[in-house]
Amino acid sequence: MILYISPGSPFARIIRVLARDRGHAFEEIEVPLRDPASSLLPYSPAGRVPTLRDGEDVLVEVPLILAHLGWLPADAPARGRLGRSLSFLDGIAVWNRDLRRPKGEQSLPFQAIERARAARTLDAMTPEDYDAFTPEGVALACALGYCERRHTVFRWREGRGTLAAWYDAAIARPAFQETTPPLSGI
Numbered sequence: 001m002i003l004y005i006s007p008g009s010p011f012a013r014i015i016r017v018l019a020r021d022r023g024h025a026f027e028e029i030e031v032p033l034r035d036p037a038s039s040l041l042p043y044s045p046a047g048r049v050p051t052l053r054d055g056e057d058v059l060v061e062v063p064l065i066l067a068h069l070g071w072l073p074a075d076a077p078a079r080g081r082l083g084r085s086l087s088f089l090d091g092i093a094v095w096n097r098d099l100r101r102p103k104g105e106q107s108l109p110f111q112a113i114e115r116a117r118a119a120r121t122l123d124a125m126t127p128e129d130y131d132a133f134t135p136e137g138v139a140l141a142c143a144l145g146y147c148e149r150r151h152t153v154f155r156w157r158e159g160r161g162t163l164a165a166w167y168d169a170a171i172a173r174p175a176f177q178e179t180t181p182p183l184s185g186i
C-alpha cells in the first residue's frame with residue numbers, strides 16, 4: 001500500500017502515526033500540494049493528502065481510509081469523539097487557509113468565527129476521554145500539533161493546562177516524534 005503524504009499535513013499525520021503505532025508499513029510518498037505536476041494527480045484528481053493506494057483502489061478522506069484499514073472505531077461514543085477531533089482540525093485548517101492569503105484578502109470576521117469554534121470545541125472536551133492511541137486521540141493530538149507548529153496564532157494552551165499535559169504526554173512517543181510537522185511561520 002502507498003500512502004501519499006505531505007510532511008506538514010495533520011490529516012496525513014493521523015494515518016502515519018496510527019500506522020507506526022500498529023506496525024503497519026506503508027510506502028510513504030511525499031507529494032507537493034497545489035502543484036499541477038504532482039505525481040498524485042493521475043491517481044487522485046483532488047490532489048489531497050492523505051491518499052491511500054491499495055492496488056487498484058484509491059482512497060481519500062481520513063475516516064474512509066480508517067474504515068478501509070479496519071481502524072475506524074466501532075462504537076458510537078468513540079466515533080463521536082473522532083468526529084469532534086476531525087471537526088476541530090477542519091476548522092483550524094480553513095482558518096489557516098485564510099491566514100495564508102494576502103492581508104487585504106483575509107476576512108477578520110471569518111477568522112473570529114473559526115477562533116470561537118476552535119476555543120468552544122476544546123473547552124467542551126474532557127481530555128481524559130481521549131485515549132492517545134485511538135484514532136480519536138491521535139486525531140486530537142495531530143490537530144493540536146498543527147496548532148503548535150503551523151498555526152501558532154491560536155494559543156490553545158492558555159487556560160487549558162489539563163489538555164496541554166495530555167498533549168505533551170501523547171506526543172512523547174516515537175510515532176509522533178518521527179512525524180513532527182515543519183514550522184510554517186503562521
Ligand SMILES: N[C@@H](CCC(=O)N[C@@H](CS)C(=O)NCC(=O)O)C(=O)O
Binds near residue numbers: 033
Ligand atoms: N477532509 C480531508 C482533508 C485532507 C486535506 O485537506 N488535506 C490537505 C493537506 S492538510 C490537502 O491535501 N490540501 C490540498 C491542497 O492544499 O491543495 C481528509 O479527511 O483527509
